[in-house]
Amino acid sequence: MRTLTIRSLFALAAVAIASLALVQFASARASRSGAAAATTIQVKGGEFFFRLSTKSISRPGKVTFVFKNIGHVQHDFKINGKKTPLISPGQTARLVITFKKKAKYPYLCTVFGHAAAGMKGVFTVR
Numbered sequence: 001m002r003t004l005t006i007r008s009l010f011a012l013a014a015v016a017i018a019s020l021a022l023v024q025f026a027s028a029r030a031s032r033s034g035a036a037a038a039t040t041i042q043v044k045g046g047e048f049f050f051r052l053s054t055k056s057i058s059r060p061g062k063v064t065f066v067f068k069n070i071g072h073v074q075h076d077f078k079i080n081g082k083k084t085p086l087i088s089p090g091q092t093a094r095l096v097i098t099f100k101k102k103a104k105y106p107y108l109c110t111v112f113g114h115a116a117a118g119m120k121g122v123f124t125v126r
């Protein structure tokens with residue numbers, strides 16, 4: 001009887017430790033994604049330039065680029081293999097990118113000739 005009780009106490013303790021570890025893991029995940037969700041970068045584009053409110057972030061994570069076309073012809077914004085739709089002057093498009101590693105990520109407008117004319121740059125994840 002005594003052995004059984006001690007054994008079940010151990011079992012209880014193990015469950016308690018395991019669930020504590022789970023809670024810690026979950027909250028670590030939550031705070032990380034919460035911090036990442038806060039990164040919004042304003043991108044303004046026109047003939048023939050991009051202006052980013054920030055050209056780098058301090059760690060890998062999720063970034064929402066809010067691209068506004070402040071030019072006079074259609075443009076888009078492409079980075080890390082994803083791009084916004086082609087948008088008209090005055091319009092805004094969002095692009096959510098999860099940067100998984102530290103690197104330099106080139107960005108550009110994919111309309112023919114625009115990148116060559118200056119609609120390009122490099123975004124850095126430090």
Ligand SMILES: [Cu+2]
Pocket residue numbers: 074075076109110111114115119
């Ligand atoms: Cu363009």
